[in-house]
Amino acid sequence: MLTEDLYVIGIGPGDLASMSREAYQTLKSVDIIVGYTTYLKCIEEIIGKEQETYVSGMSKEKERVKKAIEYANSGKKVALISSGDPGVYGMAGLALEMAEVEAAEIKIKVLPGITAANAAAAVLGAPLMHDYAVISLSDILTPWEVILKRLKAAAAADLITVLYNPRSSRRKKQLKKAREIYLKERDPKTPVGIVKNISREGEEVLITDLENLPLTKVDMLSTVIIGNSQSYAANNKIITPRGYNV
Amino acid sequence: MLTEDLYVIGIGPGDLASMSREAYQTLKSVDIIVGYTTYLKCIEEIIGKEQETYVSGMSKEKERVKKAIEYANSGKKVALISSGDPGVYGMAGLALEMAEVEAAEIKIKVLPGITAANAAAAVLGAPLMHDYAVISLSDILTPWEVILKRLKAAAAADLITVLYNPRSSRRKKQLKKAREIYLKERDPKTPVGIVKNISREGEEVLITDLENLPLTKVDMLSTVIIGNSQSYAANNKIITPRGYNV
Numbered sequence: 001m002l003t004e005d006l007y008v009i010g011i012g013p014g015d016l017a018s019m020s021r022e023a024y025q026t027l028k029s030v031d032i033i034v035g036y037t038t039y040l041k042c043i044e045e046i047i048g049k050e051q052e053t054y055v056s057g058m059s060k061e062k063e064r065v066k067k068a069i070e071y072a073n074s075g076k077k078v079a080l081i082s083s084g085d086p087g088v089y090g091m092a093g094l095a096l097e098m099a100e101v102e103a104a105e106i107k108i109k110v111l112p113g114i115t116a117a118n119a120a121a122a123v124l125g126a127p128l129m130h131d132y133a134v135i136s137l138s139d140i141l142t143p144w145e146v147i148l149k150r151l152k153a154a155a156a157a158d159l160i161t162v163l164y165n166p167r168s169s170r171r172k173k174q175l176k177k178a179r180e181i182y183l184k185e186r187d188p189k190t191p192v193g194i195v196k197n198i199s200r201e202g203e204e205v206l207i208t209d210l211e212n213l214p215l216t217k218v219d220m221l222s223t224v225i226i227g228n229s230q231s232y233a234a235n236n237k238i239i240t241p242r243g244y245n246v
Numbered sequence: 247m248l249t250e251d252l253y254v255i256g257i258g259p260g261d262l263a264s265m266s267r268e269a270y271q272t273l274k275s276v277d278i279i280v281g282y283t284t285y286l287k288c289i290e291e292i293i294g295k296e297q298e299t300y301v302s303g304m305s306k307e308k309e310r311v312k313k314a315i316e317y318a319n320s321g322k323k324v325a326l327i328s329s330g331d332p333g334v335y336g337m338a339g340l341a342l343e344m345a346e347v348e349a350a351e352i353k354i355k356v357l358p359g360i361t362a363a364n365a366a367a368a369v370l371g372a373p374l375m376h377d378y379a380v381i382s383l384s385d386i387l388t389p390w391e392v393i394l395k396r397l398k399a400a401a402a403a404d405l406i407t408v409l410y411n412p413r414s415s416r417r418k419k420q421l422k423k424a425r426e427i428y429l430k431e432r433d434p435k436t437p438v439g440i441v442k443n444i445s446r447e448g449e450e451v452l453i454t455d456l457e458n459l460p461l462t463k464v465d466m467l468s469t470v471i472i473g474n475s476q477s478y479a480a481n482n483k484i485i486t487p488r489g490y491n492v
Contacts (some may be wrong), residue, residue, distance in 0.1 A: 012266065020360065021270060022263035062490060085360075087367040089488065093375035096485050097492045112360050112368040114266065118331045122358040126332075126339035130388070131381045131396050133405060141489030142376070150377050150403045157399030158392070159379060234346050239339055243387030244308060246343045 002029055005072040005106040006099075008092045010085040010113020013199040014042045018119065023111045027079050034068045035081035036060075042200075043081065061091065065098045072106040085115035089136055089164055116198060117162040120223040123205055124193035125237025127225045131159055137174040138165035144174070151178050155185040160231070160240060163224040167215065175224070179213050182226055186210060191227040191238045194218055207233050248275055251318040251352040252345075254338045256331040256359020259445040260288045264365065269357045273325050280314045281327035282306075288446075289327070307337065311344045318352040331361035335382055335410055362444060363408040366469040369451055370439035371483025373471045377405055383420040384411035390420070397424050401431040406477065406486060409470040413461070421470070425459050428472055432456060437473040437484045440464055453479055 007026050012018035019027075027033065027043060032052040040055050047053060054067050068080040082090035092110045099108055121128040133154040139147060154161045161182070167175045182190070188211035196204040196219065206217065210226065218224060231240040253272050258264035265273075273279065273289060278298040286301050293299060300313050314326040328336035338356045345354055367374040379400040385393060400407050407428070413421045428436070434457035442450040442465065452463065456472065464470060477486040 017268035017271075018266050018358075020258065020264050021267055024267060025263075062492075085364045085367075087364055087372055087374050089375065092368070093372035093485055093488050094490055094492070096372050096481075096483055097487060097490075100480050100485075101492055110368040110372065112264075112364045114331075114358050114360060115364060118333055118358045118361060118364075121331075121333040122338070122356040126342050126356065128333045129335065129339035131379070131393075133377070133379045133400070135377045146404070147377075150405060153399040153403035153405070154379070157396045159396055159399070235342075237342055239342050239346075241343060242335065242339050244340055244343075246308075246340070246347055 002026070002077045003107070004109040006068055006078045006080060006095065006108045007111055008080050008082060008086045008095050008108065009111045010090065011039060011043055011081050011083055012113040013084060013116060013119040015199040016043065016046065018114055018199055020111065020113065023113060026111060029077070030079040031076040032071050033079045033081060034064050034071070036064070039081050039083050061094055062098070065091065065094050068095065069099055069102060069104050069106065073104060085113045086110055087112060088115040088134065116164060116223040119198045120193065120195040120225055123195050123198060124207065124225060125239055127191070127193055127227055127231060127238040127240050128160055129240040129242045130228060130230070132162060133159040134162045134164065136164040137167070137178060138171070139174065151181045155182045158228045160228045161226045165220060166222055166224045167218045168220045175215055175218055179210060183210055186229060191231045191233045193225045193238050194222055196222045198223065207236060207238060248272065248323045249353070250355040252314055252324045252326060252341065252354045253357055254326050254328060254332045254341050254354065255357045256336065257285060257289055257327050257329055258359040259330060259362060259365040261445040262289065262292065264360050264445050266357065266359065269359060272357060275323070276325040277322040278317050279325045279327060280310050280317070282310070285327050285329050307340055308344070311337065311340050314341065315345055315348060315350050315352065319350060331359045332356055333358060334361040334380065362410060362469040365444045366439065366441040366471055369441050369444060370453065370471060371485055373437070373439055373473055373477060373484040373486050374406055375486040375488045376474060378408060379405040380408045380410065382410040383413070383424060384417070385420065397427045401428045404474045406474045407472045411466060412468055412470045413464045414466045421461055421464055425456060429456055432475060437477050437479045439471045439484050440468055442468045444469065453482060453484060
């Protein structure tokens with residue numbers, strides 16, 4: 001039934017119900033599941049007794065991919081899990097890059113998941129109904145100047161914007177600066193939605209606006225969505241009209 | 247078990263396996279399923295004998311939402327289906343807007359799905375691993391000047407770009423113009439992926455580049471992904487590095 005050697009699997013925002021049926025079935029069928037500690041916990045209840053796991057911590061991404069390729073090379077069917085969609089700031093790229101560098105002769109398939117942008121949008125109502133940009137504020141792997149340029153372009157072109165990795169205890173200035181950039185281009189009352197721990201224990205949803213965006217309430221587990229010039233808040237939802245005459 | 251009155255459900259790209267487990271279970275539990283002809287066909291095999299359906303054709307979106315709200319108002323549990331993610335150019339916004347305008351006292355929940363951007367990315371490898379923009383080239387509901395501005399901004403800011411509704415038999419100039427805009431900002435060899443009928447019968451995948459982008463092979467059922475300055479093609483996949491030192 002499993003035609004590939006290594007599946008890079010998006011588990012979605014974190015609850016088993018948001019995962020695709022194919023991802024779920026594949027996870028239950030592989031020999032070994034490789035993943036980051038926190039994400040393994042999200043799926044532990046479906047791991048069978050005969051299945052192995054390989055778990056490691058934050059910033060061990062390359063080590064996990066190396067292990068996953070090794071296991072696949074040794075003939076095991078492997079799942080490498082990623083939260084959200086592995087294709088969006090996740091493990092898909094690294095897996096394909098490293099397999100190519102190592103000239104690994106294994107078959108790899110990416111099973112997409114619901115990424116934070118779409119999961120957060122659903123909780124907030126319908127903020128992403130028009131053209132949008134997805135931008136990570138983490139400057140660990142990307143120069144801050146590149147991020148700044150993208151924020152300015154998205155703000156000026158009235159793109160709805162989803163911010164990933166918006167703020168951490170050690171990285172606070174980026175979100176403040178992003179807000180400044182958007183305030184230059186958009187109405188201070190532009191709706192902003194913040195969703196923390198989407199679909200997990202402790203989910204929190206806040207609908208606010210650009211000028212009142214509470215910076216200190218945003219952390220690494222939050223996703224921030226900034227509306228476009230047409231977005232509005234109603235009934236505790238954010239709606240961006242598509243353009244129909246309602 | 248069903249706590250809401252109206253569920254706006256993303257069925258994903260079209261195969262039952264890509265749907266979230268929650269979407270699948272909810273579809274099987276509602277009293278009536280409302281949707282566009284083509285999308286109802288995608289899920290017809292799971293519709294139970296006791297379940298009703300309400301089907302209508304293209305550009306009848308408002309009529310379908312009206313019906314869905316009416317059914318929910320009459321006490322039925324309703325699923326309004328949308329391909330991909332209802333929150334991305336789908337039915338979520340219209341449902342919330344119309345319910346608000348009608349002051350309908352029904353509980354509405356959006357169940358997200360895998361949108362074409364993420365589904366196409368998975369088939370193409372890992373093109374969306376960095377900041378990206380999602381832009382629809384359809385100028386039916388959006389002025390062409392607005393779309394042009396967004397294309398120029400995304401191209402100049404080196405955002406990976408996903409084009410929805412790229413081309414139809416009556417709308418051909420938009421994709422040609424988009425290619426021109428990206429060629430001004432990016433290397434002619436920038437990888438471009440085209441996926442037609444994602445996860446459906448007749449799926450076609452083409453990996454090409456900006457200068458060779460075959461305009462006439464793109465239609466309304468295609469999703470086009472244009473890489474950023476770091477994207478490359480290898481082993482018939484498109485990879486955009488995240489920035490790890492591989």
